[in-house]
Structures are given as structure tokens and as C-alpha cells.
Amino acid sequence: MGENVSQNMSKSIADNTQISEPENLIPTTKSILTQDDEWHKVSPIAILYFIEKLVVGIINNVFYMIPMFITLWDEIRENPWIAVGIVGVILGLITFFAVWSFLVFRYRLSPTTVEVKSGIFKKKHVDLPFNRIQNIKIEQPFYYRLFGFATMAFDSGGSLQQEARLIGLPLSFAQSLQMQINDVKAQVGVDKVVLDKTEENNNSHIHHNETIVNTRSLSDLVFHGITSNRIFIILAGLAPFVDNIFGYIGEKLASWGVDIGQTIESESFIILAIYALSLFLLCIGLITLLSIVGAIIMFYGYTLSKTTEKFIRRSGLITKHEISVTFSRIQVAIMKQDWLDIVFGRYNLKLEQLNGQIANANPSAANNKLMVPSVFAYECRDILAHVFPLHNLHEIEFLNISKRFIIRHLIILAIPMSVLTGFLAWNHHQGNTVNWLYPIVLTGLWSGLIVLRWWRWGYAVNETYIYIRKGLFGADRYCIPINKVQRVTFSQSVFMEKAQLASLKIQLASGSYSIPLINADLAQRIQTYILYNVESKAQAWM
Amino acid sequence: MTTQTVNSDTTFSNLHVAIDAEKNVPLAATPVAAHYPITELSVSIAFLLIVVLVGIAVTYQPIWIIPETGRYWMVRILSAVSTLWVLFSIYGYYAAKKVGFCVREQDITLFKGLIFRKQITQPICRIQHIEVQRGPVDRKVGLANLHVFSAGDVTQTFVIPGLLDGDAVAMRANILAHKELQHHG
Structure with a gap:
């Protein structure tokens, strides 16, 4: 399977060299991207953009200005001109800063990068090589449309702050720039562009090379509904009608002669307890039922199929959803298990791509998670083997982290809490003996949870993968391929150093994962090994 | 338990063979600009002074007389x-003294923390882009912050603070050059 993928990759690389062979591609189109070291201003229409941004910023912070208005309210009523003055000053300041922002805004293009300088107080210099650009958006707010201008937003697939914007370019210029940057990207390397091309090719004869990897039967979905609360899907659908529903139920109850207030006063304690318990069970039953319905709505007719380089998930009762995920973009695999899943021996297998927030900024990567609901361990093994050929997430033995984890959290969480509850108990004893039961029980519970948390936390490392297990009542197993790591943090407090312990945090494009409190020497070796692997092989992470 | 330990040991003996010790220089921290800690401290204290002055001015201004209990609590707060x-600024001062970096051929490392120490290492091949940022005070005293971004860091960004202006620019150029090399080679 792995060979298959790599063969395919090398084939697409070969294709790419063919595509990029005519090297005169850039010079033939009239090129904007020539080397000139001059910084350019944009059109003054950009002032409008800055005004819009400032106004939106002020509106978002209007909450903080409420106190000011309250204190000034009386005076404004007496003398409305103050209000006019304030609004005038604000408008003046907005215009002033917008013009100033425009005056300091500069950009520069070279054959391989776009650079943007901006900022009044905080000077910002963004330097974005074309091959890092994942997405170019051309935006036209209404005030730009009138004059044929546009804003270009370059998204580099990283954090939100690192996107570069060219504000106020003529639309035609923006479009040709977009085309030329795409050309440069296509020439420079085996980047996203190539991947997308192969995807398109596959879509055209999708049925030929697709094989079904897994399907979910109705009973699987019932299990899934019981173990994980899918009720939110239904609630989300019902949200607009919630008020009506509650009103309806209240009326019905009243018409049956049930007056809750009166019932509570008249019945004895035991009867009330039975009422409460049966109500509680009824609720649980109802919630479970709804949750099962939710699971069926979402995952009915679930099929997971694969082509040579991606998974395709199809499911849904009312609307059919289709999500496809390229193998190379999968960062992490997680076998999730809630406590009920443990009872049934099932897992929810999740394959994660880019971090959710990035996916929001970059709509093409939306639906970034692929989930296979309520599968058995052996099915996880088989599905995962397509993406991470050498993994053994389903049966790996985990090493415990240091018991110091318990002590640390007792100090941070449990001791302050027992002191607090103890103090409250002492403070409320009102002349009787102090009731120590609550503080003792609460502290005991907390400590129990901390110990459970420690017991669940495990790690294992081999040449290709880092495995982490964590959870509280449930347990989630993570499989992290070392060659996808983006950054490593080694942390060690003074106290940890004495005990020769250290913590590791491993950051991937999908998020960060930590292994707390393990042997310091081992942590360092893991860190060195990760860095060596990432740096020496420099494999693509997506 | 014993088998597990053995297991992990065999895994890591592989590791040492894999890493060529000659090629992998151990990390060592180079301190940032010598006047960075004192700059941080001054900025922090100056900010405090402004807040305190404004607070006192508000408390004792003659236009809206604040009642005696109000003043009592304002002063105490x-x-x-x-x-x-x-106290935090003093801690920050000593913590700032511990800030250091290490630029190797293949990665950049940031060292920070007085009691809770951290070593954050960013492989250069994973850098999405870099920025040199200077605040108004930084510009006055010739300091700069180097922001390094990789994929997936929405919440945590990697910032080396308090670099000498020239150093930051040189580091940026250096890293960009490294990436160029990668793509042509």
C-alpha cells in the first residue's frame, strides 16, 4: 500500500516536470513579477478599506464604551451638541488613522515573494514566498466594485495573523497577479497545485479505482447513538422552536391538572424522590433515543472508500454528505473511547487534518475531520494501515508517566479545594460541631479523578510514530507520525529538574499534543530524534 | 512493566545509531540583547506609573467628588x-535575563523561563513565514522581535523577543536563504 502511494507520488512528480517544462511560461505573459526593489503604494481607495476596518473594530468594542455613555448620559441630554462633538471627534480620528494607515502601507513584489509593510504604531513586515501561499482570495467590497478595485488576501495555511493583504489594487492587476503566482507555484515544486491536479484527474473516473474499506450497519449506528451524544444535532435543528415546545409542554401539563409547585408541597419526601428518579430515567431514555436518531440521521448508509491517495466518506439520511480526505494531509489518527465505548469494546476512529481554526480561514479545507463511528479495534487497525502503514495504535503498550503528576495536581487542584471547602464548612457550623463530611468527600473525589487521569496517561515511541493515550473515564489513543511534526517544546521547571523529569509538547498542523512528566533524559532523546527525523528527511506535511 | 522498559530501551538504542553525533551539535543558548531585560522592566514600571497617576488623579479630582469610602478603597486597591x-515585573526582569536562542543549520530554538523553563525548537524546513516586529519602544532602543510561524499555530506563536535590530534582520534573511536552498536543491 505504501509503495502504491509513493509510486503514485513519483508519477505525479514526473507529470509535473512535464507540465513545467516550457520554461518560457512566465516571460510570455506580460510579467508583473520582475525584480524591482521599489516599495509601491496602493490606490488611495484603500483609505475606505481602513475606515471600514476601524469602524468594525469600534463596533466590536462598543461594549467597553457603555460606561462612558452612561456617565455622560445626563450631560448629553442637557446639551446634545456634546454628542455631536464626540461623534465628530471619533469620525475625525477614524479618518485620520485611516489616511495614516494608507500612507504607511507599502508592498513589493519579486519573482518569488510578496512583501507587505503596514502598521502605524506596530510596524509589520510580512514576507511571504509564493510557494507557501495556499490560497489567494480576491475580495471586492461594494465600495471597491464601483471603481473596479479589489483586495487580495494571501493565505499561507498557518495562523490567522500571518496572512498578507494587498489592499486597493485595480481588479485586472489583481487577477493577473493571481494567475502569475499560480504559475510560479506550479513551476517551483511539488506543491499543493500538483496534488489538486491529480485529485481532479481522479474525480473524472472516480468509480474505477474506488474500493470500499468500511461500512456501518444500522446496529453500529445504534451503538454509536448510545455511546456518544448525538442529541445536539437534533437540538440544533429544533433550536428555533424551543420556546414553542416548552410553552406547549407547560400548557399540556397544566391541562392535565399537574401543578408542579403544589405537588412539591403536598407529597411526602419518598414519593417525591421516586418522581425525581423516574423523571431522571425518563430523560436519560429520551436523550438516548434522540441521540440514536441523531446518529442515524448523520451516519445512515455510511461507507468509507478509498482510492490510491484518499479516503471518501459518504453518509447521511436526509442529506448525503461526502467528505474526502487526502492521505498525505492526515496529521493524526485518534481512537476515541468514552466509558460506554469501553463497555461495548468500540472505538470512534478520527483522522484529523489541519487545525479547525485554520480550516475556517481556508474554506477549501472545511470538513477537516474524518470519523468512522463505533468500530472495533481490528477495523481501526485495517483502516489506519492505509494511511500509516507501520502503525500499531490498536495494540501498543503504553508506558506510564511519572507519579509526580498526581502530586503536582494535588498541590494545584485538590489541596486548595480542600482548604476552601474546609474553611466554608468551619465558617458555616453555626454553633454546632463542624461538618467535615463535605470537604473530605470532595477532596477524596478530586484526588480519585487525578489518580484516574494519571493512570490513563501513557506514551510510547518508536522510529516512525509517537503514541499517546489520555483521558479520564474514557481513553483516547493518539498516533502521531514523527515526520509530520512542526515544532517541539521541551519544558522543565526547577522542581522537575531535581527529579530528572521533563515534559514534551509536540506541535502538528492539527494541534499540539503533550507528554507530561517523563524521564528528562528520555524526553531529550525523543526531542533530538524528532528533530533529526524532520530536518534530515524534510518530508512534506501535507 | 519490566518488558515495557526493555522495549523502550531497545527502541532508543536504535536512535543513537541513527543520529550522527558529529552532525548534531547540542543546543546551547545565546542570550538576547543585554539591555532587553531592563527595557522590559522600564516599560512595565512606566506603564504602572501612568496607571497609578491616572488612578490618583481620578480619585482626587475636584470635579466629581468621590466619597471618602470610595477614596479609601481606591487607594488600597x-x-x-x-x-x-x-513583584511580577521583577520576576519578569529575571525571566527576561534567561531568554536566549540558538540558531543551528536546521532549526531555531528559543529558551525561556526562570522557574518554568522551556526550550522550543522550530525546524527551519517547517517554517511558513517569518516577521520582524518592532514596537515604538523597541525602535527607540534598537530592539526587534522575530516572529516565526509554522502550520497550525493559531494559539501559540514562536517569538524571539529582545533581539538586536541587525541580528533579527540577519536571522530573517538567513532563514529565508535556507528555504530558497531547499526549493532549488
Whole structure:
């Protein structure tokens, strides 16, 4: 399977060299991207953009200005001109800063990068090589449309702050720039562009090379509904009608002669307890039922199929959803298990791509998670083997982290809490003996949870993968391929150093994962090994 | 338990063979600009002074007379906050002295923390882009912050603070050059 993928990759690389062979591609189109070291201003229409941004910023912070208005309210009523003055000053300041922002805004293009300088107080210099650009958006707010201008937003697939914007370019210029940057990207390397091309090719004869990897039967979905609360899907659908529903139920109850207030006063304690318990069970039953319905709505007719380089998930009762995920973009695999899943021996297998927030900024990567609901361990093994050929997430033995984890959290969480509850108990004893039961029980519970948390936390490392297990009542197993790591943090407090312990945090494009409190020497070796692997092989992470 | 330990040991003996010790120089911290800690401290104290002055001015201004109990609490709250602030600033001063970096051929490392120490290493091949940022005070005293972004860091960004202006620019150029090399080679 792995060979298959790599063969395919090398084939697409070969294709790419063919595509990029005519090297005169850039010079033939009239090129904007020539080397000139001059910084350019944009059109003054950009002032409008800055005004819009400032106004939106002020509106978002209007909450903080409420106190000011309250204190000034009386005076404004007496003398409305103050209000006019304030609004005038604000408008003046907005215009002033917008013009100033425009005056300091500069950009520069070279054959391989776009650079943007901006900022009044905080000077910002963004330097974005074309091959890092994942997405170019051309935006036209209404005030730009009138004059044929546009804003270009370059998204580099990283954090939100690192996107570069060219504000106020003529639309035609923006479009040709977009085309030329795409050309440069296509020439420079085996980047996203190539991947997308192969995807398109596959879509055209999708049925030929697709094989079904897994399907979910109705009973699987019932299990899934019981173990994980899918009720939110239904609630989300019902949200607009919630008020009506509650009103309806209240009326019905009243018409049956049930007056809750009166019932509570008249019945004895035991009867009330039975009422409460049966109500509680009824609720649980109802919630479970709804949750099962939710699971069926979402995952009915679930099929997971694969082509040579991606998974395709199809499911849904009312609307059919289709999500496809390229193998190379999968960062992490997680076998999730809630406590009920443990009872049934099932897992929810999740394959994660880019971090959710990035996916929001970059709509093409939306639906970034692929989930296979309520599968058995052996099915996880088989599905995962397509993406991470050498993994053994389903049966790996985990090493415990240091018991110091318990002590640390007792100090941070449990001791302050027992002191607090103890103090409250002492403070409320009102002349009787102090009731120590609550503080003792609460502290005991907390400590129990901390110990459970420690017991669940495990790690294992081999040449290709880092495995982490964590959870509280449930347990989630993570499989992290070392060659996808983006950054490593080694942390060690003074106290940890004495005990020769250290913590590791491993950051991937999908998020960060930590292994707390393990042997310091081992942590360092893991860190060195990760860095060596990432740096020496420099494999693509997506 | 014993089998597990053995297991992990065999895994890691592989590791040492894999890493060529000659090629992998151990990490060592180079301190940032010598005047960075004192700059941080001054900025922090100056900010505190402004807040305290404004607070006192508001408390004792003659236009809206604040009742005696109000003044009593204002003064107490201000002094409590200032004491805490000064303590944190002093901690920050000593922590700033510990900030260091290490640029190797293949990665950049940031060292920070006085009691809770951290070593954050960013492989250069994973850098999405870099930025040199200077605040108004930084520009006055010739300091700069180097922001390094990789994929997936929405919440945590990697910033080397308090670099000498020239150093930051040189580091940026250096890293960009490295990436160029990668793509042509």
C-alpha cells in the first residue's frame, strides 16, 4: 500500500516536470513579477478599506464604551451638541488613522515573494514566498466594485495573523497577479497545485479505482447513538422552536391538572424522590433515543472508500454528505473511547487534518475531520494501515508517566479545594460541631479523578510514530507520525529538574499534543530524534 | 512493566545509531540583547506609573467628588495592584535575563523561563513565514522581535523577543536563504 502511494507520488512528480517544462511560461505573459526593489503604494481607495476596518473594530468594542455613555448620559441630554462633538471627534480620528494607515502601507513584489509593510504604531513586515501561499482570495467590497478595485488576501495555511493583504489594487492587476503566482507555484515544486491536479484527474473516473474499506450497519449506528451524544444535532435543528415546545409542554401539563409547585408541597419526601428518579430515567431514555436518531440521521448508509491517495466518506439520511480526505494531509489518527465505548469494546476512529481554526480561514479545507463511528479495534487497525502503514495504535503498550503528576495536581487542584471547602464548612457550623463530611468527600473525589487521569496517561515511541493515550473515564489513543511534526517544546521547571523529569509538547498542523512528566533524559532523546527525523528527511506535511 | 522498559530501551538504542553525533551539535543558548531585560522592566514600571497617576488623579479630582469610602478603597486597591505588578515585573526582569536562542543549520530554538523553563525548537524546513516586529519602544532602543510561524499555530506563536535590530534582520534573511536552498536543491 505504501509503495502504491509513493509510486503514485513519483508519477505525479514526473507529470509535473512535464507540465513545467516550457520554461518560457512566465516571460510570455506580460510579467508583473520582475525584480524591482521599489516599495509601491496602493490606490488611495484603500483609505475606505481602513475606515471600514476601524469602524468594525469600534463596533466590536462598543461594549467597553457603555460606561462612558452612561456617565455622560445626563450631560448629553442637557446639551446634545456634546454628542455631536464626540461623534465628530471619533469620525475625525477614524479618518485620520485611516489616511495614516494608507500612507504607511507599502508592498513589493519579486519573482518569488510578496512583501507587505503596514502598521502605524506596530510596524509589520510580512514576507511571504509564493510557494507557501495556499490560497489567494480576491475580495471586492461594494465600495471597491464601483471603481473596479479589489483586495487580495494571501493565505499561507498557518495562523490567522500571518496572512498578507494587498489592499486597493485595480481588479485586472489583481487577477493577473493571481494567475502569475499560480504559475510560479506550479513551476517551483511539488506543491499543493500538483496534488489538486491529480485529485481532479481522479474525480473524472472516480468509480474505477474506488474500493470500499468500511461500512456501518444500522446496529453500529445504534451503538454509536448510545455511546456518544448525538442529541445536539437534533437540538440544533429544533433550536428555533424551543420556546414553542416548552410553552406547549407547560400548557399540556397544566391541562392535565399537574401543578408542579403544589405537588412539591403536598407529597411526602419518598414519593417525591421516586418522581425525581423516574423523571431522571425518563430523560436519560429520551436523550438516548434522540441521540440514536441523531446518529442515524448523520451516519445512515455510511461507507468509507478509498482510492490510491484518499479516503471518501459518504453518509447521511436526509442529506448525503461526502467528505474526502487526502492521505498525505492526515496529521493524526485518534481512537476515541468514552466509558460506554469501553463497555461495548468500540472505538470512534478520527483522522484529523489541519487545525479547525485554520480550516475556517481556508474554506477549501472545511470538513477537516474524518470519523468512522463505533468500530472495533481490528477495523481501526485495517483502516489506519492505509494511511500509516507501520502503525500499531490498536495494540501498543503504553508506558506510564511519572507519579509526580498526581502530586503536582494535588498541590494545584485538590489541596486548595480542600482548604476552601474546609474553611466554608468551619465558617458555616453555626454553633454546632463542624461538618467535615463535605470537604473530605470532595477532596477524596478530586484526588480519585487525578489518580484516574494519571493512570490513563501513557506514551510510547518508536522510529516512525509517537503514541499517546489520555483521558479520564474514557481513553483516547493518539498516533502521531514523527515526520509530520512542526515544532517541539521541551519544558522543565526547577522542581522537575531535581527529579530528572521533563515534559514534551509536540506541535502538528492539527494541534499540539503533550507528554507530561517523563524521564528528562528520555524526553531529550525523543526531542533530538524528532528533530533529526524532520530536518534530515524534510518530508512534506501535507 | 519490566518488558515495557526493555522495549523502550531497545527502541532508543536504535536512535543513537541513527543520529550522527558529529552532525548534531547540542543546543546551547545565546542570550538576547543585554539591555532587553531592563527595557522590559522600564516599560512595565512606566506603564504602572501612568496607571497609578491616572488612578490618583481620578480619585482626587475636584470635579466629581468621590466619597471618602470610595477614596479609601481606591487607594488600597491601587497599592495592592501596584505591589503585585512590581513583584511580577521583577520576576519578569529575571525571566527576561534567561531568554536566549540558538540558531543551528536546521532549526531555531528559543529558551525561556526562570522557574518554568522551556526550550522550543522550530525546524527551519517547517517554517511558513517569518516577521520582524518592532514596537515604538523597541525602535527607540534598537530592539526587534522575530516572529516565526509554522502550520497550525493559531494559539501559540514562536517569538524571539529582545533581539538586536541587525541580528533579527540577519536571522530573517538567513532563514529565508535556507528555504530558497531547499526549493532549488
